[in-house]
Amino acid sequence: MLLAIDVGNTNTVLGLFDGDKLISSWRTKTDARETADELALKFKAILSESPQVTGISLCSTVPAVLREMRTMLGSYYQDALQVIVEPGIKTGVPVLTDNPKEVGADRIVNSLAAFTLYGGPAIVVDFGTSTNLDVISAKGEFLGGALAPGIEISIDALASRAAQLRKVELVAPRNVIGKNTVEALQSGAIYGFAGQVDGLVDRIIDELGTPVKAVIATGGLAGIVVPESETITAHEPDLTLIGLRLMYERNS
Numbered sequence: 001m002l003l004a005i006d007v008g009n010t011n012t013v014l015g016l017f018d019g020d021k022l023i024s025s026w027r028t029k030t031d032a033r034e035t036a037d038e039l040a041l042k043f044k045a046i047l048s049e050s051p052q053v054t055g056i057s058l059c060s061t062v063p064a065v066l067r068e069m070r071t072m073l074g075s076y077y078q079d080a081l082q083v084i085v086e087p088g089i090k091t092g093v094p095v096l097t098d099n100p101k102e103v104g105a106d107r108i109v110n111s112l113a114a115f116t117l118y119g120g121p122a123i124v125v126d127f128g129t130s131t132n133l134d135v136i137s138a139k140g141e142f143l144g145g146a147l148a149p150g151i152e153i154s155i156d157a158l159a160s161r162a163a164q165l166r167k168v169e170l171v172a173p174r175n176v177i178g179k180n181t182v183e184a185l186q187s188g189a190i191y192g193f194a195g196q197v198d199g200l201v202d203r204i205i206d207e208l209g210t211p212v213k214a215v216i217a218t219g220g221l222a223g224i225v226v227p228e229s230e231t232i233t234a235h236e237p238d239l240t241l242i243g244l245r246l247m248y249e250r251n252s
Contacts, residue, residue: 003053003080004244006106007060007069009129010152011220014043015241016050022238024050027220032064036071043072053077057248059085059105059240083251085109090250094141106240107134108142110218113243115140118214118234123204125197125232126240127219129153133200135208146200151193151221155185170224194228201231 002017007030015025026046034042047053056077060066066084073082083089085105093111095103110124115136126132127150134145149157151170159167168185176191178184201215217225217232218239226235236242 001051001053002055002057002245002248003047004241004248005056005058005060005069006109006240006244007058007062007065008106009061011128012065013241014046015238015244016047016053017241017245018051020245022241025238025241030062030065032062034065034068036068036075039068039072040076043076053080055081055083055248055252057083057085057244059109059244059247061104061106081252083248085244085247089247091247092140092250093136094139096137096141097144103142104132107132107145109243109247110134110239111136111140111142111243112246113236113239114214114216116246117236117239117242118216121208121210121212123201123212123215124239125201125215125217125219125222127151127193127217127221127225131193131197133197133204135204138210146204148196148200151189151225154193155189158185170221172224172228190224190228194225194230197225197229198231 004015006013012028012030015022087101091108093108097103111134114122114124120136120138120140122136124134129150131148131150135143137143155167168182172190173183173186176187178187214234215232216234216236218236226232
């Protein structure tokens, strides 16, 4: 069994693969203060009723957690073949940016999965702590993209800086024209971010000068925006886990 681990700034997602089939997945909060032993206890509890893990594929955007993950895997999963997505491994994704080393591992993993599933050119829209738009060429190259504050970050910032505004449930309101503060905030968040993504996708396609084969949404908050977007063509909640499986296959 392969355990795929995607450590993000807000959440850590685990996926258990039997061959190329994802049989279970879990989402936990990311805590940069957790020690290797605490991580091990959490993993053991989550996987207590799962088959034995024989391989692990890991990517992390949080350096402090990556350090503890290395220690934890070395101490508690030393018998499992381990692939950590970092400079030096075979990704199959040429990175055509000014400084390839500064590109997050999750963006490379998503690009590999998107190109494998849909071909290219393609655009991945990852709705997480930040909203990432990643552009993949017809040859599977990572060309770059756009980064914007994520939906929850924006809502939190607005609630903390405006005395009469507050956090609201992220669901589509009855109308775009909100009749109360809650609906107005929901409208701005849901329809506003859908419009932001659509605008960026249109500009990216214009700059590429060619149609794209797919605009793929992923990430924990994708489900609330996808129905309101006019440009997103596919929703793959497990795109990063699939990419981690592909990375493992390339390097194991």
